[in-house]
Amino acid sequence: MPGTRGDPFRQAVKPDLKSFLKPEIVARFAEWGEPAYRADQLLAWLYRRRATAWKQMTDLSKALCARLDEHFRLTSLELVRKQGAEESTQKFLWRMVDGALIESVLIPANPVLYGEASDRHTLCVSTQVGCAYGCRFCASGLDGWKRNLEPHEIVEQVMAIERWQAGMRGEGGGASGEPGSQGLHADDPGCKAEAAPLPAPRPSTLVAPRLVDNLVIMGMGEPLANYENLLKALAILNAPWGGAIGARKITISTSGLAPQIRRLADEPFQFNLAISLHGASDEVRSRIMPVNRKYPLNDLVAACEHYRDKKGRLLTFEYILIAGVNDAPEQVKPLAQLARRLNAKVNLIPYNRVEGLAWERPSDEVQEAFLAALERQKVKATLRREKGHEIDAACGQLRLRTEREFAGPAGTSRRGTRGAVAGPERNRTPSSRASGDAPGG
Numbered sequence: 001m002p003g004t005r006g007d008p009f010r011q012a013v014k015p016d017l018k019s020f021l022k023p024e025i026v027a028r029f030a031e032w033g034e035p036a037y038r039a040d041q042l043l044a045w046l047y048r049r050r051a052t053a054w055k056q057m058t059d060l061s062k063a064l065c066a067r068l069d070e071h072f073r074l075t076s077l078e079l080v081r082k083q084g085a086e087e088s089t090q091k092f093l094w095r096m097v098d099g100a101l102i103e104s105v106l107i108p109a110n111p112v113l114y115g116e117a118s119d120r121h122t123l124c125v126s127t128q129v130g131c132a133y134g135c136r137f138c139a140s141g142l143d144g145w146k147r148n149l150e151p152h153e154i155v156e157q158v159m160a161i162e163r164w165q166a167g168m169r170g171e172g173g174g175a176s177g178e179p180g181s182q183g184l185h186a187d188d189p190g191c192k193a194e195a196a197p198l199p200a201p202r203p204s205t206l207v208a209p210r211l212v213d214n215l216v217i218m219g220m221g222e223p224l225a226n227y228e229n230l231l232k233a234l235a236i237l238n239a240p241w242g243g244a245i246g247a248r249k250i251t252i253s254t255s256g257l258a259p260q261i262r263r264l265a266d267e268p269f270q271f272n273l274a275i276s277l278h279g280a281s282d283e284v285r286s287r288i289m290p291v292n293r294k295y296p297l298n299d300l301v302a303a304c305e306h307y308r309d310k311k312g313r314l315l316t317f318e319y320i321l322i323a324g325v326n327d328a329p330e331q332v333k334p335l336a337q338l339a340r341r342l343n344a345k346v347n348l349i350p351y352n353r354v355e356g357l358a359w360e361r362p363s364d365e366v367q368e369a370f371l372a373a374l375e376r377q378k379v380k381a382t383l384r385r386e387k388g389h390e391i392d393a394a395c396g397q398l399r400l401r402t403e404r405e406f407a408g409p410a411g412t413s414r415r416g417t418r419g420a421v422a423g424p425e426r427n428r429t430p431s432s433r434a435s436g437d438a439p440g441g
């Protein structure tokens with residue numbers, strides 16, 4: 001993977017600085033004859049002040065900034081679209097420097113739908129552009145897999161959201177959702193001329209408070225299929241010098257890549273593990289998740305047991321209820337058996353319709369009956385009840401729709417759509433982060 005294998009400093013293309021761990025940066029600074037504390041200053045600019053350009057780093061010398069610019073890129077994400085009102089679930093569609101689109105979803109701890117507002121937030125991040133796993137109910141895999149995200153593109157989803165929020169609150173923190181602010185040119189008038197009409201970023205880079213407390217790796221893509229880049233990104237987001245998000249506040253979701261689950265168990269991090277199960281028998285699971293043919297339930301459960309034994313962490317099963325597929329009463333018993341065996345909690349998620357797919361969500365009565373039956377089996381379970389299915393709530397759907405619009409005859413060139421799409425929110429209904437989203441696998 002570019003930027004992560006071999007000597008990352010010898011890449012033909014300049015690597016992005018946010019793909020590097022502190023020891024790597026310290027080593028590079030030592031080669032340059034820079035004292036170690038300069039690395040601390042640089043990291044504070046990257047992760048506390050969320051800077052988007054070298055020239056914002058006012059306590060670094062011009063010579064060091066020029067050297068950094070010679071060897072590294074400093075890219076950020078461009079906000080293309082946003083759905084959802086503040087204090088409800090908000091979906092962000094980002095454009096990366098190569099033009100590819102990804103989604104992140106910001107979920108307040110207490111959506112207004114349920115009561116008090118909260119300043120605690122969970123962010124659901126993407127790890128790939130598209131997905132190769134082709135789960136039958138999922139929008140993310142509809143157009144196949146395009147590429148893995150590099151570590152900095154995963155890290156930057158957190159920074160970009162926080163920058164955006166700081167801009168909204170007028171707290172400073174660098175540019176807010178500006179298009180791919182890069183290197184020494186981020187302050188060029190030309191860059192600003194292309195910016196989407198979002199709240200104007202403040203020029204200062206004051207330390208704005210951390211917005212994201214919890215991370216769920218459940219966005220577009222199968223996280224464990226981008227293993228090295230994901231782990232490096234999470235090491236950065238977990239480090240005290242980086243995102244400072246505790247490992248126990250980070251949940252990785254997978255569609256069931258058994259070997260990678262075992263590998264994850266041997267890592268030093270105490271991440272939470274969620275399994276996108278969606279079927280409690282091989283027959284049902286293989287029908288909707290092709291990955292089950294490669295790693296059937298026996299293999300998957302054995303890998304989960306290994307993870308649980310090594311980490312002592314509770315597991316979660318994500319279970320999208322799809323009408324006529326996995327919502328029958330007969331599914332309850334095998335699901336309960338699996339949950340009890342692994343001491344797993346079950347999150348039931350009513351299916352969110354995906355354009356172009358024929359699946360339906362079960363009625364409210366069927367959903368409630370499924371939950372009650374699970375609880376009678378002494379399984380800890382929750383049912384997501386918010387109304388997110390009116391909009392593009394399914395993971396990958398906003399990206400898919402936007403890409404098709406961009407490619408459509410109505411003619412929205414990339415440049416032409418920039419200003420048009422990031423304006424008023426199109427729908428203010430709180431949306432669930434997913435379903436159909438079985439995100440992250």
Ligand code: SF4
Binds near residue numbers: 132141222276441
């Ligand atoms: S559910 Fe996850 S693994 Fe399956 S296609 Fe969607 S993103 Fe990929």
